[in-house]
Amino acid sequence: MSSSPSATDRSPIADAGPLSLCDRMPHVPADRLVAEMVPPPRFDSVRFSTYIPDPNQPSQTEAVAVLENFAAGLGGAHAVGGSKRAGRGFLGLGRARAPKPPAGPRGVYLDGGYGVGKTHLLASLWHATPAEPALKAFGTFVELTNLVGALGFQQTVQTLSGHRLLCIDEFELDDPGDTVLVSTLLGRLVDAGVALAATSNTLPGKLGEGRFAAADFLREIQGLSARFRTLRIDGEDYRHRGLPEAPAPFSDEQVTKAAYATPGASLDDFPRLLAHLAKVHPSRYGALTGGLSAVCLTDVQPVPDQSTALRLVVLADRLYDREVPVLASGQPFDRLFGEEMLNGGYRKKYFRAISRLTALARDAKGLTESD
Known part of the structure; x- marks a missing residue:
């Protein structure tokens, strides 16, 4: 006591x-959920230049180069209904549909153990993407699923479809329902021209293993995997180096x-x-x-x-x-x-x-x- x-x-x-x-x-409130989809305070000032790769882990340096190029490639025009959005309100029903993106991966997936700097890199990608903050979203997997619960699926699609980039941290599938929900949501967003980036401790094709009957949802998991280019980041937990x-x-x-x-x-x-x-x-x-x-x-x-x-x-x-x-x-x-x-x-x-x-x-x- x-x-x-x-x-x-x-x-x-x-x-x-x-x-x-x-x-x-x-x-x-639902509008606050959308407005707060930005990197959290710890990662507000991080950039690719502040990431310190382990010299013994070349995959870390490679990941920085790939993500810098990915961010630079997101600087093109993106249809958002003819005018810039003034803020992060979750209405915007009158926006024109973005042109269908080219075939192939429309995102990057950062895989690796805990403490290798995945969230640092994800937040750096958000900061480096040449778009105003209202056209970029950053949130954890659980925050994304909660947004769907608060707004409804169709409204979430409409809210995020005008974005240039959606970053999802701690991508985890803890139950079968989330597998279908997120797979469908991301598919709709990719079709609308939204680029995706995610972090996790598990490769996309292995999501759900050891947690539920993954074989029952293999099709959805594999479809999700195809949306991303996987970047493996090796290394030890930086929080305990020395x-x-x-x-x-x-x-x-x-x-x-x-x-x-x-x-x-x-x-x-x-x-x-x-x-x-x-x-x-x-x-x-x-x-x-x-x-x-x-x-x-x-x-x-x-x-x-x-x-x-x-x-x-x-x-x-x-x-x-x-x-x-x-x-x-x-x-x-x-x-x-x-x-x-x-x-x-x-x-x-x-x-x-x-x-x-x-x-x-x-x-x-x-x-x-x-x-």
């Missing part, structure tokens, strides 16, 4: 106490004192937070963490089941995107997921979450001093 600091330990700012993720139930081991967890008292002393920080009991995440759609986890300067967690322990684990992965991704440090007590982050999970079909997601939470834990060391 966490204990609050004594009155003598509190600054006037901290008297109100820290925030709580468990008290937040964010609602994101860095010290992850900091050991702090005590409940240290975490609580830091939360009270840090304006804009949240403080939550980890098991209670896991229960709360089940009440919030994963597409809203970005809004859930909005405005936080730090996340402080007490009593971190292994997650009890796979559904909970997958929600935690999304939360870790959104905290990492927004550069929110995480200070924690209890078990270290490399013990969050049991051996069965780390050997299962979602293992790459879990390793990515551990990697990102470890990086955020390093960022949080300045919030308190270990004994």
